Amino acid sequence: MSPSISIESAAIMFSNHAITEIPVVFEGCIQGVVSIYELFKSLKTGNVDESVATIMHHHYATAFADSFMHDIHQVPVYVVERSTGKLVGELTTKELILFQHYLTHTLKQINEVVKWYELIFDTAYEGLTVVDDQGVIQLFNQAYSRYVGVAKEAAIGKKADEVIENTRLPVVLKTGIPERSQPHRLQGQNLVVHRIPIWKDNRIIGAAGILVYEGVSEIYRVIQKMEQLDKNSKVDRPLISSDNTEMGTVKFEDILGESRSLSQAKKIARKAAASSAPVLLTGESGVGKEQFAKAIHDASTVQSGSFISVNCAAIPDGLMESELFGYEKGAFTGADREGKPGKFELAHQGTIFLDEIGDMPFNMQAKILRVLQDKKIERVGGKKSTSVQFRLITATNKNLQQMVRDGEFREDLYYRLYVIPIHIPPLRERMGDLPILIAHKLQQLAKHYNETEKTIDQQVLQWMKQHHWPGNVRELMNVIERLFVLTDGDHITFEHLPDSMKESFFLVKNKSKTRSHIHQKKELIEEAAKQEQEAIEQTLKQVQGNKTKAAKLLGVSRSTLYNKLARYKKL
Numbered sequence: 001m002s003p004s005i006s007i008e009s010a011a012i013m014f015s016n017h018a019i020t021e022i023p024v025v026f027e028g029c030i031q032g033v034v035s036i037y038e039l040f041k042s043l044k045t046g047n048v049d050e051s052v053a054t055i056m057h058h059h060y061a062t063a064f065a066d067s068f069m070h071d072i073h074q075v076p077v078y079v080v081e082r083s084t085g086k087l088v089g090e091l092t093t094k095e096l097i098l099f100q101h102y103l104t105h106t107l108k109q110i111n112e113v114v115k116w117y118e119l120i121f122d123t124a125y126e127g128l129t130v131v132d133d134q135g136v137i138q139l140f141n142q143a144y145s146r147y148v149g150v151a152k153e154a155a156i157g158k159k160a161d162e163v164i165e166n167t168r169l170p171v172v173l174k175t176g177i178p179e180r181s182q183p184h185r186l187q188g189q190n191l192v193v194h195r196i197p198i199w200k201d202n203r204i205i206g207a208a209g210i211l212v213y214e215g216v217s218e219i220y221r222v223i224q225k226m227e228q229l230d231k232n233s234k235v236d237r238p239l240i241s242s243d244n245t246e247m248g249t250v251k252f253e254d255i256l257g258e259s260r261s262l263s264q265a266k267k268i269a270r271k272a273a274a275s276s277a278p279v280l281l282t283g284e285s286g287v288g289k290e291q292f293a294k295a296i297h298d299a300s301t302v303q304s305g306s307f308i309s310v311n312c313a314a315i316p317d318g319l320m321e322s323e324l325f326g327y328e329k330g331a332f333t334g335a336d337r338e339g340k341p342g343k344f345e346l347a348h349q350g351t352i353f354l355d356e357i358g359d360m361p362f363n364m365q366a367k368i369l370r371v372l373q374d375k376k377i378e379r380v381g382g383k384k385s386t387s388v389q390f391r392l393i394t395a396t397n398k399n400l401q402q403m404v405r406d407g408e409f410r411e412d413l414y415y416r417l418y419v420i421p422i423h424i425p426p427l428r429e430r431m432g433d434l435p436i437l438i439a440h441k442l443q444q445l446a447k448h449y450n451e452t453e454k455t456i457d458q459q460v461l462q463w464m465k466q467h468h469w470p471g472n473v474r475e476l477m478n479v480i481e482r483l484f485v486l487t488d489g490d491h492i493t494f495e496h497l498p499d500s501m502k503e504s505f506f507l508v509k510n511k512s513k514t515r516s517h518i519h520q521k522k523e524l525i526e527e528a529a530k531q532e533q534e535a536i537e538q539t540l541k542q543v544q545g546n547k548t549k550a551a552k553l554l555g556v557s558r559s560t561l562y563n564k565l566a567r568y569k570k571l
């Protein structure tokens with residue numbers, strides 16, 4: 001009610017609504033509260049014409065509209081908007097009772113669902129357990145209890161290694177690497193287990209342990225059944241794969257890694273795949289540039305065409321033109337009698353991937369530019385030109401911009417390539433991707449060598465985390481394969497390795513430290529050279545190019561200045 005309302009009118013309001021308290025509101029905001037007690041008092045004194053503002057009190061409770069119900073400790077409470085302070089409602093005993101009803105109903109429903117989950121969890125033949133990030137058991141089903149011989153109630157709340165013999169769940173919590181299909185001996189029984197880390201918001205929040213088979217003999221029966229299924233399905237399988245590349249189809253999901261920088265690169269690449277714009281992939285050797293190029297092709301509209309990969313650094317300069325544009329018969333001595341199509345022709349209606357584009361000889365760069373502009377090629381020794389349509393992806397581990405500045409790479413070609421640049425970060429800048437890459441490779445190797453999956457020791461993992469990985473993912477993959485092959489057992493440790501390899505591990509470790517010192521020194525030298533070059537250029541400008549004067553000003557001999565100028569031209 002408004003503050004100007006008379007006490008008499010207020011009394012009517014109270015009796016009409018059978019309430020004991022009414023807020024006094026001005027311009028939407030609460031000014032005070034009139035209670036039935038104050039009203040009676042003033043009715044008795046006969047001041048019925050006075051406004052309610054004269055008898056209102058200020059001992060009332062408010063809550064913001066976005067507060068939680070558990071923050072409400074008394075009723076009535078007036079609900080106001082946080083930003084404007086305007087009154088929007090009131091919570092009374094009635095609303096509280098309604099809320100309690102709602103809570104009881106929801107709780108009942110949740111209990112029902114939890115009961116079902118518990119039932120499923122306990123009915124499963126597989127032993128299932130879940131530990132939190134401290135390795136404390138949170139869930140433990142009946143089957144697990146049977147295998148371990150510890151009651152569920154006794155296990156929950158205890159550390160996994162106090163309850164489960166030889167458990168590696170604490171290790172999985174530390175490494176984040178899943179260990180699948182591992183043999184495990186429990187209570188004298190041979191079992192197969194999975195140990196899976198549980199990730200949330202880039203952090204391991206727990207791990208699940210799953211005992212898969214009741215007995216190892218069960219596995220043999222399953223394998224026999226699978227072999228039979230395989231035999232049956234082979235009859236229907238096509239004999240020739242439709243894939244036309246060595247790599248097979250690459251999906252973006254095959255590019256493993258969840259670090260922010262790699263996810264960002266994948267996001268741009270996905271968008272690029274939907275367009276036909278040229279993509280320039282940059283990054284060190286072995287970071288996965290070719291994998292990205294193939295994934296872009298396989299997700300693009302030209303995916304049914306060929307993916308032609310050309311490593312520009314691997315082709316001798318003299319052969320570059322005929323490799324890229326092809327040649328007609330008899331074009332030069334030793335040429336195929338029938339002639340040969342070039343890579344651009346082969347990529348017609350597909351994708352051409354020019355890897356190491358920074359190594360493209362300068363004279364060839366103009367020819368490439370022409371193909372990109374005209375979309376026409378002419379074979380070596382040929383007279384007619386052929387139209388070609390292709391999607392262009394290039395890659396380099398060099399600084400093309402610097403090469404343009406140094407006159408080693410054509411600026412016009414650079415801008416033709418630099419439409420959608422995607423930088424793939426080196427592995428050392430996204431070490432968080434290590435576990436997923438290691439787990440994937442171990443799984444792949446187990447399949448390839450037809451062996452059980454091997455696990456990796458913490459010490460080896462520690463080394464891997466400290467290593468500089470100059471060869472990036474390629475180097476990582478090779479190291480894991482070497483370890484997998486050299487380890488006889490199921491667990492890869494330093495001890496299992498031949499001495500030569502252990503030494504090389506430590507050597508690489510020390511070398512990477514030294515390398516970083518060398519790197520720092522190199523940077524300092526480069527910086528000094530840059531400054532010197534700038535000083536020479538400025539001085540020459542000052543003396544209008546007169547080298548004798550410039551040498552004098554710089555305090556060096558003329559021949560030293562000439563030597564320096566010659567060197568910087570080369571840079």
Ligand SMILES: Nc1ncnc2c1ncn2[C@@H]1O[C@H](COP(=O)(O)OP(=O)(O)OP(=O)(O)O)[C@@H](O)[C@H]1O
Nearest residue numbers: 254255256257284285286287288289290291473474
């Ligand atoms: N994120 C990744 N997930 C899985 N495998 C990867 C990943 N990155 C690279 N690889 C693997 O590492 C190896 C090297 O990758 P790729 O050849 O694509 O690198 P690159 O940058 O093109 O190297 P280079 O510049 O030397 O040609 C390949 O076997 C590739 O499958």
